[in-house]
Amino acid sequence: MNVKDYMQRVGQAARKASRAIAKADTRQKNQALNAMADAIVRDSTKLLAANQQDLDAARAAGLDAAFIDRLALSEATVASMAEGLRQIAALPDPVGEMDDFCYRPSGIQLGKMRVPLGVVGIIYEARPNVTADAAGLCLKSGNATILRGGSEAFHSNQAIAACVSEGLRVAGLPAEVVQVVETTDRAAVGELITMQQYVDVIVPRGGKSLIARISAEARVPVIKHLDGNCHVYIDDTANPDKAFNIAMNAKTQRYAPCNTMETLLVHTAFAEFILPRLAEAYWEKGVELRGCERTRAILGDQVVAATEDDWFTEYSAPILAIKVVKDLDEAIEHINHYGSHHTDAIVSEDYGRARRFLREVDSSSVMVNASTRFADGFEYGLGAEIGISTDKIHARGPVGLEGLTSQKWVVLGDGQVRG
Numbered sequence: 001m002n003v004k005d006y007m008q009r010v011g012q013a014a015r016k017a018s019r020a021i022a023k024a025d026t027r028q029k030n031q032a033l034n035a036m037a038d039a040i041v042r043d044s045t046k047l048l049a050a051n052q053q054d055l056d057a058a059r060a061a062g063l064d065a066a067f068i069d070r071l072a073l074s075e076a077t078v079a080s081m082a083e084g085l086r087q088i089a090a091l092p093d094p095v096g097e098m099d100d101f102c103y104r105p106s107g108i109q110l111g112k113m114r115v116p117l118g119v120v121g122i123i124y125e126a127r128p129n130v131t132a133d134a135a136g137l138c139l140k141s142g143n144a145t146i147l148r149g150g151s152e153a154f155h156s157n158q159a160i161a162a163c164v165s166e167g168l169r170v171a172g173l174p175a176e177v178v179q180v181v182e183t184t185d186r187a188a189v190g191e192l193i194t195m196q197q198y199v200d201v202i203v204p205r206g207g208k209s210l211i212a213r214i215s216a217e218a219r220v221p222v223i224k225h226l227d228g229n230c231h232v233y234i235d236d237t238a239n240p241d242k243a244f245n246i247a248m249n250a251k252t253q254r255y256a257p258c259n260t261m262e263t264l265l266v267h268t269a270f271a272e273f274i275l276p277r278l279a280e281a282y283w284e285k286g287v288e289l290r291g292c293e294r295t296r297a298i299l300g301d302q303v304v305a306a307t308e309d310d311w312f313t314e315y316s317a318p319i320l321a322i323k324v325v326k327d328l329d330e331a332i333e334h335i336n337h338y339g340s341h342h343t344d345a346i347v348s349e350d351y352g353r354a355r356r357f358l359r360e361v362d363s364s365s366v367m368v369n370a371s372t373r374f375a376d377g378f379e380y381g382l383g384a385e386i387g388i389s390t391d392k393i394h395a396r397g398p399v400g401l402e403g404l405t406s407q408k409w410v411v412l413g414d415g416q417v418r419g
């Protein structure tokens, strides 16, 4: 396959399809979403067989447990993919919503209309459910999409793509509204991020290697969905049970997701009290601890000495960095310096400190007395999510339908001219 020619054809077709989907009515889009869900349920055996092919290859390649966990489909996850599409169908259609109308002194009436972005290219990890979620959200928000999932999920993604195509066909929409790239060649990513004439925005979901390439080569606007180096800061006013439960859940509920805590910060006046209880529970779950000098003084040599690199690291694994900090200022400074502007939480009963944390930590979700694992489109009531934007533009944090649209100005007059 000549990847350049192939991607040019994909881009051209997406641009054409974006015009059709932008004007499709809500009933037609919902029909497509429900038909996709029906096809996924009907073809679940085929989807699981395709996924098994991917899993066998991933295991043979020695990929780790967290990776396999992301890649694996089960009857339950296939059912929830279909359910996700039905939930997207049930959400209000944002396209064409008009608001903020007012009269200007000139007599014109001014407001805003919500519109699709156009063609959205999404590059994501080997997690097959993203194919269905992203296809559904882009469709409902009136966008055409080009999906490039992780190569290890190739067979699963192609099987899901067949169900998506069927849904589009049943609703009489062009098949090119959702295209799943049919090659694992990374040259396709290079094309996707430079086709300004066909692609309006790129959503890269991934880690360091993807970030490096996007930063160096992208010519299309980007909404970055990058790594999650998330923190929990336990203040000395924290309720001990809340602190314990949140710190455990944020690290151990699942190790791979980007909203999992990677560094725990603890106020110096609370460290001797809370750290031994936490460490025991982490060790029981097999979590390796890497700590600053003070942490090691409290917990002993079983804690590996943390290096400067640890504070920057997203382990995506049962490893946790721990740092004892002097006060809230040091915690905020640490998070803003070493973090990835994804999701950070404070555990505190002090209203003023909690408010400062919310205001001063520069991350897409800031939380008080809650686990970072809540940073998720479904948990936030968006139905599903494209991912978690670590950018600062209109789409920040979990991105759903609204994040896939923008607004244009609408002017209503009855003959006014500018004097």
Ligand SMILES: NC(=O)C1=CN([C@@H]2O[C@H](COP(=O)(O)OP(=O)(O)OC[C@H]3O[C@@H](n4cnc5c(N)ncnc54)[C@H](OP(=O)(O)O)[C@@H]3O)[C@@H](O)[C@H]2O)C=CC1
Binding pocket: 123, 124, 125, 126, 148, 149, 150, 151, 152, 184, 186, 189, 190, 205, 206, 207, 208, 209, 210, 211, 213, 224, 225, 226, 227, 228, 257, 258, 314, 316, 386, 387, 388, 389, 390
């Ligand atoms: N903010 C968010 O919403 C999310 C963030 N993430 C982050 O993603 C990371 C985990 O995912 P991981 O599996 O490591 O993801 P990777 O970054 O390895 O891969 C993600 C996608 O990017 C592609 N890719 C990676 N490097 C390149 C490159 N140099 N050129 C072209 N394509 C490239 C991959 O393709 P290929 O298959 O060829 O490797 C894959 O499709 C973590 O850091 C996690 O926090 C994950 C999910 C959501």
Ligand SMILES: N[C@@H](CCC(=O)OP(=O)(O)O)C(=O)O
Binding pocket: 070, 125, 127, 256, 257, 258, 259, 373, 375, 376, 377, 385, 387
């Ligand atoms: N928002 C999702 C996580 C998204 C994400 O991080 O994906 P991944 O890194 O592939 O596990 C959740 O909370 O499960």
